[in-house]
Amino acid sequence: MDQVFVNKAAASGIIAIDLLVYKPSVEVLELDIKDHLFMGMIVKEKEFKDSVSAVDFSMYQGKAVAVFCSVDAIIPPWVYMMLMEKLYPYAIYTDLNTSDIVILDLWKQNLIRADLEPYKDQKVVVRAGTDIPPALYLLATRLLKPLVKSLMYGEIGLPKIIFKN
Template identity: 70%
Template sequence: MDQKIFINKAEASGIIAFDLLRYKPSIEIVELDIKDHLFMGMIVKEKEFKESIAAVDFSVYNEKAVGIICSTDAVIPPWAYMMLMEKLSPYVVYADLNNAETILLELWKRRLIYADLKSYKNEKVVVRASADHDPSLYLLAAGLLKPLVKSLMYGEIGLPKVIFKA
């Protein structure tokens, strides 16, 4: 009896998948709204500001990334941010003047930039597609992988879109 042998063409292609999710940070990211520490939610008064942040238990930010935002249209002097950071620094892993979504993207990019990508050298690589990923991640991945890989593709191993071939 004849046996039919099925060949997995995707596996036989030698294409390696590069999954951006592998580099997504798992750290909890929270926002701290500076308006909660402003006089009438709008004005920075030094004495009131100092008293307000002195009353905060900043340990709730332990081992987290913090996005400092101001949900009102207030003018915040730079020293106010410095005072906040002085209180946050013993606890936080990362803090910036951005919302949580922007901080996630920034940390994700950092993980990509500092990733050891040597295993992709001279390989055929497909960067996995996901509509949920910010396009700037694909831009960065292409820039990091192009000098290393034999060919760079986008999509899935079974049906990739060729971006570059050496």
């Protein structure tokens, strides 16, 4: 007797979106302002300018840069402007934040710019992943809710229903 196996997951009509696809591939480098402070704690204009002028900023070519200060120092706004002026010809993205937050911001930008029309009026499951920050699930839900017929979380075979239209 021939048995016919039916792939119930495929027959369900559910399609999956994997948020890892939108993870940025750009390398993120950190620039710690502390390295350019007088005695590692104070902004002295001449010393700061000399220190920054000695840096070969071409190492940031084609990279994202997370600018931060690892010490508790008062940083005047012109410091950020000077650093951006030096980074501008090289870095493709720069923000005053940690590298983890810069990666998250770039990831969000990729998802916002993504073509989500293929999910219109579909049953969609957002795949689970331990490497996906919770903020991405928030954003994905906001972007998909007006488009999809139903939204789920997990895997196609055993999804957690979030909503149905």
